Amino acid sequence: MQETTANQVAANATSSFTEHLQRQRPDLLPFGRQLPAGTPAAGAAQPLQAPHGTTIVALSYAGGVLMAGDRRATMGNVIASRHIEKVFPADQYSVLGIAGTAGIALDITRLFQVELEHYEKIEGTLLSLDGKANRLGAMIRSNLPMAMQGLAVVPLFAGFDRPAGVGRLFSYDVTGGRYEEQEHHTVGSGSMFARGALKKLWRPNLSEQDAVAVAVEALYDAADDDSATGGPDPIRQLWPVVYIVNRTGAFRVPERELAALAGTIIESRALAQREA
């Protein structure tokens, strides 16, 4: 009798917000629901139309890691949003960027942020960086049924590992597989082009300033060749969202700096007068 009570208490003691929702309010979770039969599948001629987020790049630099995302969401051939933000702080020492179905991705981001804060408040201590990366993987895996129907979400996660004193990068696949990346990584429709640019621009021990410039230029190259990625927009004054994560925490790079950087890139490209 006593043993079963102890087991019950132990089983009910959870520091995970997602687990709590699964037990008490499963309707609030962004994933885990089956779309009704007859919904067009991913491969169908007319898949379900919903805004999709595009390119995210992340790279390591001397003091930590950095993540940047363009500002476009597309729905088929239409631009669904010109100013969507796809890179978010997850907590004080980590950030995540999302590509894929925007609606679900934004909700997963929100859930992930609450998950980390909830753990911190219940336990009184921060989750380890590997622990955070694993929780995000579990959330993406839960979304697999919807990913099979074309509503996939693929995040990129970066954080500062305080005990080890280094910035680390994690990529995911739709099944929730978690892979630690070295140097740099990209996700989303323009990722191929951004990756090509990063291969030429990235070098070990970049300074923070240079790292931001490299990220913005990689996104510029992605936008150049991928119609679903938005480039810097001087007319509307829209610049990529860039977060840096180092020993002191995660910070957003001010618009002013990004505007100057984007200006420099556009200027140098115009001067070069190259066609392709």
Next chain:
Amino acid sequence: MTQQFYVSPEQLMKDRADFARKGIARGRSVVVISCRDGIALVAENPSPSLHKIGEIYDKIAFAAVGKYNEFESLRQAGVRYADVRGYSYDREDVTARGLASVYAQSLGAVFTAEQKPFEVELAVAEVGASPEEDHLYRLTFDGSIADENGFIVMGGQADKVSEAVAAGWQGELDFAGAIRLALAGLVADKETTTLPASAVEVAVLDRGSESSRGTRRAFRRLEDADITALLAEEN
């Protein structure tokens, strides 16, 4: 067949209340003070890890006296309530009033329906944009709820401590002043005149956390070194 003795409802409730009061009176005191810089929460607590003060949400903190397992379960329930509410509506829709009313209902239900009442007393504090917008709620073991003004003192020798704090309280105090006042109150029932930093647990709700620390989470726990430094700087 055994006959049950008749106990009048009045007697039953009185016995339960006495039982709970006795449990709470054994504990050490907690002081919550609203001041110019925000809300300071000070507890006499020698343990550095078993907290009596906790963060509930962006602007809301929790303080308790009594049995650890009971108030810890209430604290966790409060964090869950606040996080679910903030996640399903919006962060600004989580208020101390809503939380305090949930606590009042659960304490009331336990007091009447369970084998034994909770031997705890809680404070729920919410920091506002100005001291007038601060909210301090006191919740007792039977589910009574009181909206307090300025400060709350709970626990063992609450009367004596409360007198000392009331004598020195004013809305213009900064954190250092408020914490000094709370510490002076906590020793009111003792022979000693000072408490070492390691014997107290101190946390604050920063009124301007967005501008000073760049975070909407106002709750901040002070380390022993911070407390010593804060007390060292004289007025």
